[in-house]
Amino acid sequence: MATYEIAWKASALRELRRLDRQVVPRVVKAVESLSRNPFPAGVRKLQGAEGTYRIRVGDHRIVYEVYQRVLLIEVIRVRRRKDVSR
Numbered sequence: 001m002a003t004y005e006i007a008w009k010a011s012a013l014r015e016l017r018r019l020d021r022q023v024v025p026r027v028v029k030a031v032e033s034l035s036r037n038p039f040p041a042g043v044r045k046l047q048g049a050e051g052t053y054r055i056r057v058g059d060h061r062i063v064y065e066v067y068q069r070v071l072l073i074e075v076i077r078v079r080r081r082k083d084v085s086r
Contacts, residue, residue: 004035004071012075019078023060027078030057031064034073038066052076 008016016024033040039053046052046063054063063077 002071004038004066004073006031006035007072007074009074009076012078015078019060023058027057027060027062030055031062031073031075034064038064038073056081 016027019027034055040055043053043055046054049065051067052063052065054061056062059081061077061079061081062075063079065074065076066072067074
């Protein structure tokens with residue numbers, strides 16, 4: 001299986017910097033694991049958006065898009081569960 005490249009939107013990086021310091025390594029590890037398997041157990045496809053998914057890391061959600069033709073994963077959002085839909 002091919003390895004996907006990971007790209008972070010600038011807004012997602014800002015959200016990552018605002019997270020609690022104890023959560024950041026877990027989020028980064030989860031995103032890095034997406035390069036090997038973009039559809040891990042527990043992944044949810046978001047309705048109304050083609051190729052957009054979310055995974056859960058504790059109380060946080062990582063929203064990302066998968067571009068299968070170019071083997072790219074773009075991280076769109078990293079937020080707490082209660083704030084992710086805003």
